[in-house]
Amino acid sequence: MNIELQKTGELTATVKIDLSPADYEEKVLKVLKDYQRKAQMPGFRPGKVPFGLTKKMYGQAVTADEINKLLGESLDSFIREQNLDLLGNPLANTGKTPQIDFSEPAEMSFYFDLGLSPQFELKLDGKSGIIYHRIEVSDEIARKYMDDLRRRNGTLTDVEVSEKGDLLKGDFAELDADGNVKPEGIISNGSVNPELFKDETIQALFGGVKVGDVVKFNPMQASGNATDVAAMLGISKEQAETLNAEFNFTVTGISRMIPAEMNAEFFEKIYPGVEIADEAALLEQIKKDAAGSFVGESDKKFFNDAIKYLIESSAIELPDEFLKRWLVDVNQDKLTAEEVEKNYDDYARSMRWQLIENRMIREHNIQVSEEEIRDVFRSYFQRPGSAEMDEDMKMRIDGIVDSFMKNKEDVRRINDQLFEQKILTFLKEKIQPEEQAISYEDFAKLQ
Structure with missing residues (x-):
């Protein structure tokens, strides 16, 4: 066997794999003999079917199967040994690979196209000019919310x-x-x-x-x-x-x-355990809570702005034609070449962000542990202000959490949420956005 890497562009290459009968004949023979031992055919006792007949019936299919296995294993090993960082998966080059006849042992050559990951500069500093919009709640919005609370709790x-x-x-x-x-x-x-x-x-x-x-x-x-x-x-x-x-x-x-009267009973009903003396204090508490609820929207805006900045500043080149072929190949019966071409800008943006995200995760060791996922499940059973659980209750809850961990879809969802939160925190630390106060009305115009 001979394997050769041929560069075809800045971000593309072709791997040529040459096989000789010595590379695969022994494996084919072993499989065929196993077929012979197990074969049951009219006119022959079990295991007594002539080898020639077994080979005639199954030889080509077994040869093709064993060669495909050998190609896959060899290509994977070569990629690891050469430390090739790929985009997508290798694609068979049907134009260069000749038509193969598996009926007789022969010298064979196979070609596989590769898309190579690009090198790029990641600008993680405080010079991005990105603004973190801290949403402030106006007195007008807070009063509307207070009036709504009074109506909903009225008589x-x-x-x-x-x-x-x-x-x-x-x-x-x-x-x-x-x-x-x-x-x-x-x-x-x-x-x-x-x-x-x-x-x-x-x-x-x-x-x-x-x-x-x-x-x-x-x-x-x-x-x-x-x-x-x-x-x-x-x-x-x-x-x-x-x-x-x-x-x-x-x-x-x-x-x-x-509407409910503005009294101690109403304040306690709306904010149990929080000391609120009058309408002004209630308005301040409403503004505080509302501002906290808007943090998610501020984070989302910053996250999207950071992604846009990193993609644009990194100027990542991609092997576009290879990726278009790969997208069609991995989405067979789901995406046509025309659909990929039409939406390629979105696919390319997603690929660039994935490259950036993977590099941040790898270089800065951003990880989500199983215990962190378990803590999220445990939080389902914890109420704000509730007493600390005793050991017996903790053990029972951990038993329930064990069953939750078996749901791979939920575990993956929580893992993705925690990863995104860690990436967000990391970007805030590295990019150091300028924080600016903004009204919710003006923030809405930015969307």
């Missing part, structure tokens, strides 16, 4: 005259073209929240009404959503989709949500 009270935001209960009756109740039309009872209607003119019809008043309106025109209309009238979505009729809505009840 539903019956009132005599409706106002904006009230919930109205009543009876629906479908009308005909002349405005009369339609015989065998839709009759039902339900409720409406006019504030959710998209048609503001119809919304206004429900203002200032009392129990016993009748409001005439078209539900589909008011809502524009067949699912909501179906729930309102107690009909199917399919019926609602074809419905274009006016209804009488006779008001039978009006309910209003009275």
Whole structure:
């Protein structure tokens, strides 16, 4: 056997493997003799089928199989010995490799194309100009959230005259073209929240009404959503989709949500265990919590900006034509050459980031341990402020965690999340972005 590496470009090469019968004949013979011992054929006792007949029946297939095994093992060994850093997998060069006849032992040559990983400079310093946007919550947003909390924790009270935001209960009756109740039309009872209607003119019809008043309106025109209309009238979505009729809505009840009072009981309900004395303190706590919830969005923006910067600053060259072939080869029956060509820029960007990420992981020893994954599973059973678990409880939870660890999909998902978090932390440390405060409204415009 002879193996030769032939450079075909800056980032491509071809491996030529020359085989002689001495490289594979012994292995083929061994397999065929094993077939002969196991063969069962009419007219022959088990294990007594003539070798010539066995070879005639299975010789070519066995020869092809053994040569393919030998090629795979030899190519893998050669790549390791030569310390070749590849992109993708080797691809058979069918243009250079001649048609092979496996019926008789002969000298054979096989060619495999390689894509080589490029060398590149990784600029991990504080000169990127990347900004980390720390989202600040305005008083206006915090107050809107506080008002929403008060409504959600308020008391539903019956009132005599409706106002904006009230919930109205009543009876629906479908009308005909002349405005009369339609015989065998839709009759039902339900409720409406006019504030959710998209048609503001119809919304206004429900203002200032009392129990016993009748409001005439078209539900589909008011809502524009067949699912909501179906729930309102107690009909199917399919019926609602074809419905274009006016209804009488006779008001039978009006309910209003009275917001919760700003007192110690409300503060304790919203933030148990946190000392909040008044409305100003509540607003500050809301702003603090909201800012914390926005950290994920700030991190995501920084992470995407860092990826873009590293890809652009590294200027990584790729063996594009090889990668296009490889993408088609590994996605057989899923991607065509035309689809790969159309979306190649996205594939190439992903490949460049993968090269950068792998290099950071390798050079800076970024790892996720099994114990860290277990800690994530353990956190499912820990509540903030709860007492420390005793040893018996810890052992029981570890038993449950053992069963969770058998779910390879969940383990892989958590492993990826932890890896991404570690990469994010690493990038923050190395790139040292400039931190700037920004309102949520302005941050949203950056997306």
